[in-house]
Amino acid sequence: MAKRIGIEVSLAVAEAVKLADTDVIAAYPITPQTHIVEHLSELVADGSLDAAYIPVESEHSAMSSCLGSSAAGARTFTATSSQGLALMNEMIYIAPVLRTPIVLAIANRALSAPINIWNDHSDIMSVRDAGWICLFAENGQESLDLTLISFRVAEDPKVSLPVSLNLDGFTLSHFIEPIEIPDKETVDKFLPPFVPCFKLDIKAPMSLGLLGGPEYYTESRKATDDALLASKTVIKKAFAEFNDVFGRQYNVVESYQAKDAETIVLAMGSISETAMTAVDELRAQGKKVGIVRLRLWRPLPIEEIVEAVGHAKNLAVIDRHLVLGAPYGPVGLEMMSVFYSASQKPNISNFVLGLGGRDVTRDDFKYIFDRAAAQQGQTRYEIVGVLE
Amino acid sequence: MKKPIDALVKVGDLPLGLCGAPGSTVAFKTGDWRSVRPVLDKEKCIYCGFCYYYCPDGVYQDMAPEKYYKADLDYCKGCGICAHECPKKAITMTLEEV
Numbered sequence: 001m002a003k004r005i006g007i008e009v010s011l012a013v014a015e016a017v018k019l020a021d022t023d024v025i026a027a028y029p030i031t032p033q034t035h036i037v038e039h040l041s042e043l044v045a046d047g048s049l050d051a052a053y054i055p056v057e058s059e060h061s062a063m064s065s066c067l068g069s070s071a072a073g074a075r076t077f078t079a080t081s082s083q084g085l086a087l088m089n090e091m092i093y094i095a096p097v098l099r100t101p102i103v104l105a106i107a108n109r110a111l112s113a114p115i116n117i118w119n120d121h122s123d124i125m126s127v128r129d130a131g132w133i134c135l136f137a138e139n140g141q142e143s144l145d146l147t148l149i150s151f152r153v154a155e156d157p158k159v160s161l162p163v164s165l166n167l168d169g170f171t172l173s174h175f176i177e178p179i180e181i182p183d184k185e186t187v188d189k190f191l192p193p194f195v196p197c198f199k200l201d202i203k204a205p206m207s208l209g210l211l212g213g214p215e216y217y218t219e220s221r222k223a224t225d226d227a228l229l230a231s232k233t234v235i236k237k238a239f240a241e242f243n244d245v246f247g248r249q250y251n252v253v254e255s256y257q258a259k260d261a262e263t264i265v266l267a268m269g270s271i272s273e274t275a276m277t278a279v280d281e282l283r284a285q286g287k288k289v290g291i292v293r294l295r296l297w298r299p300l301p302i303e304e305i306v307e308a309v310g311h312a313k314n315l316a317v318i319d320r321h322l323v324l325g326a327p328y329g330p331v332g333l334e335m336m337s338v339f340y341s342a343s344q345k346p347n348i349s350n351f352v353l354g355l356g357g358r359d360v361t362r363d364d365f366k367y368i369f370d371r372a373a374a375q376q377g378q379t380r381y382e383i384v385g386v387l388e
Numbered sequence: 389m390k391k392p393i394d395a396l397v398k399v400g401d402l403p404l405g406l407c408g409a410p411g412s413t414v415a416f417k418t419g420d421w422r423s424v425r426p427v428l429d430k431e432k433c434i435y436c437g438f439c440y441y442y443c444p445d446g447v448y449q450d451m452a453p454e455k456y457y458k459a460d461l462d463y464c465k466g467c468g469i470c471a472h473e474c475p476k477k478a479i480t481m482t483l484e485e486v
Contacts, residue, residue, distance in 0.1 A: 071405075099405035161403060197404050203409040212406065215396040220406055222399045 009172045012033035012179045013079075013165075015107055016147035018049045019187045023194075024072035026054035030084040031117045032169035033107040037079050038101035043046040059084040063091035063102075070100035070162075071208055073199035075151065078102065081169055082109035085123045095162040095226045096131025098208060099197065100253035101154035102162040104132070105147065107173040108269070108320075110356040118357020119169040121269065121320040124297075125330045131224050133163040133231055133296040136268045138254075140177030143167045145248060146295075148182075148191055152238045155194050159231045161224075167296075170268040170357070181387045182246060190245045229299050252296035253304040257283060259288030263373045264309050264336065264346070266319040268294045271360045275318075278365035289369050294331075302338055310339075316372035319381065320354045328381050349378040353385060418445075422466035424481040426459050432478035433457075439470035439479060 006014070014034050017025070025044070027037040034270060043049040052069075056062045062078050070076040080088060080306040085106060095102055106124055108116040110116040124134060137143040143165070150152050167173055200208060212220050236252060241251040256276050258264050265275050282289045292308045294301070319329025328336065332350030339345035349372050354360040363386050371382070426439075435455040440448040447464045448457040459470070471479040 040428045097406065190401070198407050206407050207410050207412055208405060208407045210406055210408055210412065215394055216402075216406075217399055219395050219402060223402045310416065 001299065002180050002182045002186065004178055006082050006176050007140075007179050007181070008035060008174065008176050008177070009167065010037070010107070010174065012140055012144040012177075012181065013167070014039035014043065016144045017077050018043050018073065019080070019182065019184060020077075020151050021189055021193070022049070022051050022077045022303075024052045024054065024066070024068065024076045026056050026062045026076070027078045028056055028059050028062050028080070028084060029224055030059070030081045032109055032119075032173045033079045033105070035080040035173065035370075036105055036107070038168050040077075057127070060085040060091060063088040063095070066102045066104075067091060067095055067098065067100055068200075068213035069096075070102045071098065071200050073194070073196040073201075075155070075194040076100075076102045077105075077109065078093055079105040081107045082111055082123045086111060086126060089127060092127045092132070093130045094209070096228065097220055097280045099160040099224075099227070100162060101151075101160050101194075103147070103150045103154055104164045106164055106166050107169040109168050109169040111304050116356040117169075119171050120355045120357070121166070122322075124164065124166050125321040125323075128298060130331060131161065131228055132236070132298060133161055133228065134163050134296070135163065136297055137165065137167045137172060138270055138272055138293065138295075138297055140172060140175065140179045141248070142250070143172055144179055145242065145246065145250070148187060149242055151194075152242075153231065153235050155196075156234045156238070157195070157197050159227065159234050160197050161227055161231060162185050166269065171270045186245060190242060207347065232296070232299050232301060235296060244291075250295060251304075252294075252301040253308050254293040254295060255308050256293070257292040258290030258292050258308060258312070260288060262288040263314040263316065263369050264290045264292050264312040265295065265316045265318060265365060265368060265372075266292045266305075266309060266331070268297060268331065269320070271318070271320070273353060273376060274360055274362055275365045278362040278369070281362065282366060282369060287369070300302060300334060300338075305338055306336070306342070309346060310342070310344070312346045314372045315348045316368045317348060317350045318368075319350060319352045322352050322381070322383070327379065332381060347372075347376055349375060350381045352381050352383045355383075358385065417462045419462045419464055421430075422461075422464060422484060424468065424483055425461060425475045426464065426466070426468070426470050426479045427482045428456065428458075429478045429480070430456055432476045434476055436475060438473045438475060442469050442473045444469060
């Protein structure tokens, strides 16, 4: 029977990795991700998870080990944050093209400098182009559920791609929330054992990680992009089947009060819960506002985004990462490109907030709703709450 | 005018994960990277095997009955280590003429 208990979100993610019968965990601790792999090392040490736990000397080695173990046919998990993800960068770009279905939990944290351990999305945005499927969790239950879904999607033979599950550092990773921990039998109904599409086997040798010169490189990258784009169908199917088994329906794009909204805020991750409270308060005043949240960031679910926000008069896009030297943040830029050729499009503006753990409040969203409706033709991002 | 495409395999025909049969680099002839080639003076050669052991690419073959070592020019990149290590100075790096 599923049990609803109070548990730290990091530990719930680790419990999901255990329920998934993960074979190999190669990880290096880094705040705020540490509790995930620390709990996994305990689960392996006390025998409740029969997995190989590789305590590597760096994140570069963590992802290298994961590439090897996944290619050898083992269900593979790792987790990191910020500088750790930056140190993985070289290997991060290899996993999608080699089609190794690794699951990586990222407790999102700001990149240095200045040194900052708190939450924003600069770490994942630094590898957004690498070819990983990127999911963003909003709360603790979703973090656990998406961990199971990540394995299911990554290992689907039609996909065979790595998945990064993004959960906001501290805001999610260190909070104790009421979370339903499913029982093993139910998880087994949803998540079949990993059957790799190919694997390193000394009895049937093959080469992996080959050179791809000018005659092959372009086609290799395009093939990976095709696979990433095609994964959306499998992700949606996995969400539907998760609902069949667990009774919780997820969508690649979520809407809250957005259907008749004139002004919509588009956000990712846990701050959309704060935004929803702001929407409730503004709706009570008769203002037509709503929230759209991207659960899926890569592949970018363009059709679903257009359907969710295309009717709005104003679209305020939230970024939790500042792209230095560019006019807009990464999400802002992409929303503008999504609507660039549309005949009917919202008035799009881009707001950057919550950098390096700065608090994001309901009042910030109320300001954004007002500002997005009042201004036309914004030419550069606006940072909400910058002292200058 | 449309640019001719240099690709060797179509996007859809690439194997998943780009995995391939082992030893596939044998077909990748790297000899044309070379600007100088090792030329052996068999009169000076004492069949010591230094060239064979020092070659970083393992291109030297043991020609046992004739007692010398022969560089496989399909793969020799012309680094000159064999010539440098040869105790009898029997190997000369000679410019490749086009």
